[in-house]
Structure formats: structure tokens, C-alpha cells
Amino acid sequence: MLKPEMNSVSTMMKILADGQFHSGTELGQTLGCTRSAIWKVIDSLRASGIEIYSVRGKGYRLSSQIELLDSDKIYSHLDSIAKQHLQKIEIHFELPSTNTHLLETVGISGSNGVVCLAEQQTTGRGRRGRTWVSPFGGNLYLSLLWRFAGGAVQLAGLSLAMAIAITRALHELGLDSVAVKWPNDILVSNQKLSGILLELAGEASGPCSVVIGVGLNVQASNTEMSAVDQPWIGLESGLGRRVSRNELAGRIINHLLAAIQEFELDGLTPFLEEWKAHDCYAGKEVMLHLPEGDIRGVVRGVDNTGALLLAQAGEVRRFHSGEISMRPVVGPDSPRVDL
Ligand code: BTN
Numbered sequence: 001m002l003k004p005e006m007n008s009v010s011t012m013m014k015i016l017a018d019g020q021f022h023s024g025t026e027l028g029q030t031l032g033c034t035r036s037a038i039w040k041v042i043d044s045l046r047a048s049g050i051e052i053y054s055v056r057g058k059g060y061r062l063s064s065q066i067e068l069l070d071s072d073k074i075y076s077h078l079d080s081i082a083k084q085h086l087q088k089i090e091i092h093f094e095l096p097s098t099n100t101h102l103l104e105t106v107g108i109s110g111s112n113g114v115v116c117l118a119e120q121q122t123t124g125r126g127r128r129g130r131t132w133v134s135p136f137g138g139n140l141y142l143s144l145l146w147r148f149a150g151g152a153v154q155l156a157g158l159s160l161a162m163a164i165a166i167t168r169a170l171h172e173l174g175l176d177s178v179a180v181k182w183p184n185d186i187l188v189s190n191q192k193l194s195g196i197l198l199e200l201a202g203e204a205s206g207p208c209s210v211v212i213g214v215g216l217n218v219q220a221s222n223t224e225m226s227a228v229d230q231p232w233i234g235l236e237s238g239l240g241r242r243v244s245r246n247e248l249a250g251r252i253i254n255h256l257l258a259a260i261q262e263f264e265l266d267g268l269t270p271f272l273e274e275w276k277a278h279d280c281y282a283g284k285e286v287m288l289h290l291p292e293g294d295i296r297g298v299v300r301g302v303d304n305t306g307a308l309l310l311a312q313a314g315e316v317r318r319f320h321s322g323e324i325s326m327r328p329v330v331g332p333d334s335p336r337v338d339l
Contacts, residue, residue: 008033010093012041013050013119013137019065021058048094048120049224050136066137069117070246077250085257087113094136096123098143099199099213105145106201106209112147115253124215127197128325133228138219140245144212144256148264151205157268157306159184159198159321162212164271165259166194167278169251175238179280182299182308183321186216187280191233193217214252218243268304276301285329286310288319296329 008031015022015030027038042052042060051063071089078086095101095118105111118141121134134141148154163184170178170186170193179187186194194216202208217225217234225232235243262270276282281299288295288310297310297317307318308326 006093008037008041009044012038012045013093014068016052016060016062017066017068019062021055021061023059026059048136051223067245068137069119069249073244073246074117074250074253077247077254079254079258081261082250082254082257085113085261086115086253088115089253090114090116092116092118094118094120094122097121097125097213098141099125099197099211102143102145102211103199103201106211111145111209113257114145116143116145117141117249125197125213126195126215132195132197132215133225134215135224138225139234140214140216140218140248140252142214142216142249142252144214144253145209146212146260147207147209149207150264152200152202152208153205154267155200155208155210156320157271157302157304158210158212158263159196160275160302160306161259161263161268161271162196162198162214162256164274164278165255166196166214166216166252167274168259169248169255170235172251172255173235173239173243173248175235177238178278180275180278181280182302182326183306188233188238190280191231193233193235193238212256214256216248216252218245218248268302268306272302272304281326281328287327287329289325289327290319 011031012027015027024035024038028035031038046052052060053063054060069091071091074089098116098118098121102114102116105114120136121141124132124134124141126132160183163180163186166186167178167180177188181187184196185192194214197213199211200208217232219234219236279301282301283299285296285298297312300309300311300316302308303318307320309316309318
């Protein structure tokens with residue numbers, strides 16, 4: 001089947017977003033196409049996992065109303081620092097990955113302070129080569145491109161600072177029970193709410209660009225989220241209310257940009273107290289999974305480069321994130337959950 005034009009698909013979604021019925025005739029007139037072209041667009045939306053009901057004589061509607069991402073609405077939630085540093089907000093209906101998209105723009109002159117969001121990602125990427133399940137319209141997939149003058153060596157600890165920036169935005173929205181898990185996961189009740197993927201382009205010594213990718217689960221009831229292979233939670237469940245994704249995006253952009261300014265001046269130090277206050281494994285026994293084997297120890301926090309401090313037989317060792325994953329050690333027979 002020939003794929004319908006992305007413009008028709010996104011126009012159709014803008015019409016259906018109100019959750020009301022729209023007849024085939026109305027849709028055909030607005031999109032300027034035939035009934036059979038409308039069916040193709042509907043089929044392609046369904047194939048991307050979007051639930052669309054059709055009732056004879058009434059037309060088509062979504063299972064519920066959705067708030068589509070809108071750059072003007074996001075902009076209305078930005079504070080003065082963000083407005084000063086943000087160059088552009090790009091919103092895409094569908095991308096393979098917002099991180100990949102921004103990485104492709106590195107090197108284009110003036111590419112700095114660019115935010116890219118997508119309603120869905122077809123190949124969303126997580127840390128350690130994992131997939132980030134990214135169904136349409138229910139969550140947040142946001143990447144920010146920032147150019148650091150000091151080079152990659154100056155960036156130790158940036159991912160932890162970005163995790164704290166997200167927790168600040170979540171507190172502002174009223175979510176108090178947020179925890180951070182080294183190096184940059186955000187959890188609520190031991191379930192993953194948000195993950196961050198930092199990707200660098202540039203040289204270790206010279207200026208380098210970083211793409212900071214944030215995935216944040218918002219809604220709880222998307223059947224496609226059943227593909228997520230770890231315990232997860234949506235922000236709406238955590239808060240017990242509906243959330244505007246545009247407001248959420250605006251607040252996250254505010255805090256990411258403010259935290260970057262803070263980090264450029266003083267590194268991770270200004271974030272360490274907050275890390276300590278939210279660290280879900282501080283003082284707990286964990287298992288680190290390293291490429292060369294597993295290591296068990298007690299978490300003693302992080303240092304000002306963002307390295308994990310792990311106590312083992314009286315000695316404290318430092319670990320940098322890379323290819324390490326961390327799990328709690330609860331008991332010998334407890335299920336092993338990779339958070
Ligand atoms: C993790 O594994 O915890 C990190 C997940 C990061 C997902 C986000 S979604 C926006 C951006 N684009 C991607 O492909 N990945 C990041």
C-alpha cells in the first residue's frame with residue numbers, strides 16, 4: 001500500500017484531536033481528497049497504533065480527545081531565561097528519533113539552542129542500545145541541541161544535572177515523590193517515569209555539541225506501552241490528573257536551559273544536594289552490571305564528576321556510567337528488575 005502524504009496524516013490528526021466524530025465527507029473536503037484517500041490515511045494512522053473508531057453515518061473519531069504539541073502553546077510557558085537561549089522549537093508529527101534528527105543538524109551554522117519534539121518516534125532510542133517505546137501523542141519525546149565551548153572533558157556529570165533539571169520541572173507541576181537513579185533515570189514508586197539519552201558530536205578537546213534527549217511517559221493507558229520491558233509509570237498516574245504536554249514541554253525546556261547555564265559555570269556541584277535528596281539507592285546494596293562482570297556494593301552517592309561511589313569491603317570505588325546498569329539487591333530470590 002502506498003503511504004499517504006505526511007501532511008494529510010497530520011492534518012487529519014489535527015481534525016480528529018477534539019475526540020468528536022467527523023464524517024468522511026467533511027474530512028475529504030478539508031483534506032481535498034477522495035473517500036478512498038481518506039480510508040488510506042485512516043488505515044495508516046491505525047497502523048501506527050492510533051485507535052480510531054468508525055461508525056456508519058457518523059464518521060470517525062479518536063478513542064479520546066488529545067492535546068497535540070503546539071509550538072505557540074509551548075512558547076507561552078517559557079520563562080525569560082529560556083526565551084533568551086532558545087533559538088527554535090521544531091515539532092514533528094513522526095520522526096525515527098528526535099535525537100538522531102538533531103544530531104544530523106550538528107555542524108549547520110547557528111545550530112544551537114534548538115528543541116525538537118515529535119508526536120511519535122518510529123525508532124526511539126534509549127541508553128545502552130535499548131529501544132524507547134514511543135507511541136503517538138501520549139508521551140513526551142524531546143531533544144535539545146546545545147553547543148558547549150569547553151569540549152567533552154567539561155561535560156562529566158552533565159547527565160545527572162539534566163536529571164535534576166527534570167525533577168525540578170516535575171516538582172513545579174506538583175509531583176513530589178520523584179526519585180533519581182544513577183546516572184539519569186527518573187523514577188516514581190520504583191517505576192520509570194523518564195529517561196535521558198545524551199549524545200555528543202565533536203571533539204574531546206574542542207567545542208562540542210550535545211543532544212540531550214528526554215523521554216517522559218505521560219499517559220498510562222496506551223496499549224503500545226505494553227511493549228515496555230520494565231516497570232514504568234505515566235506522569236498522569238503519578239499526579240492523579242490530566243497533564244498538558246505543551247505546558248510540560250515548556251517547563252522542561254525552562255529547566256534544561258537554566259540547568260545548562262548553571263552547569264557551564266560551576267559543573268555538577270550546584271546539583272549535588274538535590275541529587276543526594278532524591279537518590280533512590282543512597283545507602284542501599286546494589287549490583288552493578290559491568291561488561292567485565294557483576295559487582296556488588298553499597299551506594300555512597302556520587303562525586304562532582306557524576307561518578308557513582310560504591311562501597312565494597314571498606315573501600316569506596318568510582319564508576320562512570322558508560323555501559324553500566326544498576327539493580328537493587330533485595331534478597332537472594334527477589335526478581336531482578338532492570339530499572
Ligand atoms: C533511557 O534509556 O532511559 C533514555 C531514554 C531516552 C529517550 C528519549 S525520547 C527523545 C529522545 N529521542 C530518542 O530516540 N531518545 C531520546
